[in-house]
Amino acid sequence: MAENHIHLRETHIIGLHTREYIVGERARSTLERHSIALTGISYAQTPFAFVRHHPSISQILVSLAGTGEVLINGEWLNCGPGQVYLTPATALHAYHARANENWKIGWIIFNEEQRAHPIIPLERPLLLSNEAPELAMAIEGLYHESLGKAEETLLSQWAFLIDAYAQRLIRQQPEDRRLVALWKQVDARLAHAWSNRELADLVGMSCEHLRRLCQQQYGCSPIKRVTTLRMQRAMALLNSESASIEVIALRVGYENPFAFSTAFKRYTGTAPSLYRKQR
Helix, strand or coil, X not given: CCCCCCCCCCEEECCCCCEEEECCHHHHHHHHCCCEEEEEEEEECCCCEEEECCCCEEEEEEEEECCEEEEECCEEEEECCCEEEEECCCCCEEEEECCCCCEEEEEEEEECXXXXXXXXXXXXXXXXXXXXXXXXXXXXXXHHHHHCCCCHHHHHHHHHHHHXXXXXXXXXXXCHHHHHHHHHHHHHCCCCCCCHHHHHHHHCCCHHHHHHHHHHHHCCCHHHHHHHHHHHHHHHHHHHCCCCXXXXXXXXXXXXXXXXXXXXXXXXXXXXXXXXXXC
């Protein structure tokens, strides 16, 4: 590997045209509880570039808008919206902004010193296709709170969310992005009579492949996943609205209120009417 990257010099350049919003000192102790050394949002422009040959830190870099380039197995690859660059400690990693492009990235630097197990358990950097708007919102939330009142409770909550979303990215596999996009479409049209064939067509795969992916990710079939989304929506509606059970049944895909009640009781252990009273 040293021969492949002998032309890459250790580089840490931000540049005058890059704007950075970095969470400051007032949140440092809160972040340290999650082994986070630094986090922020950058609007990177050339000559923004980093090359770290033997880093003591690990990092998550989330591309939010625009496109930069990251080093993967000796090649420079585009890193655009919906992609995540995971870099473990001690392994060479590199990334830079492209000419005439504003690259918005969210990033988290983890302190790996004195840890029994690595936070990012990889041998080399990895580029994933995973959208992470929630992580960016959590970083921005912590940034604004640290600039303002900096209430310890809110700082802790934002830091917890950052770490939780980061751990989700570390654990996720590249296929997750397709499933997330699928369930967003289903959740927006829960009243539709979904079939296995239609679900599979939406993500461009066979019914069997979708079934395997759902089993790996959620421990159930695609149709069972649709039922879960319907029941979660029904629970929210029963909690927050005065609409009749018949109306709620129609909104979540059940033409027959008795079929809805049976499915709801199977999912929650409680009939819809009793669930509403208990809340």
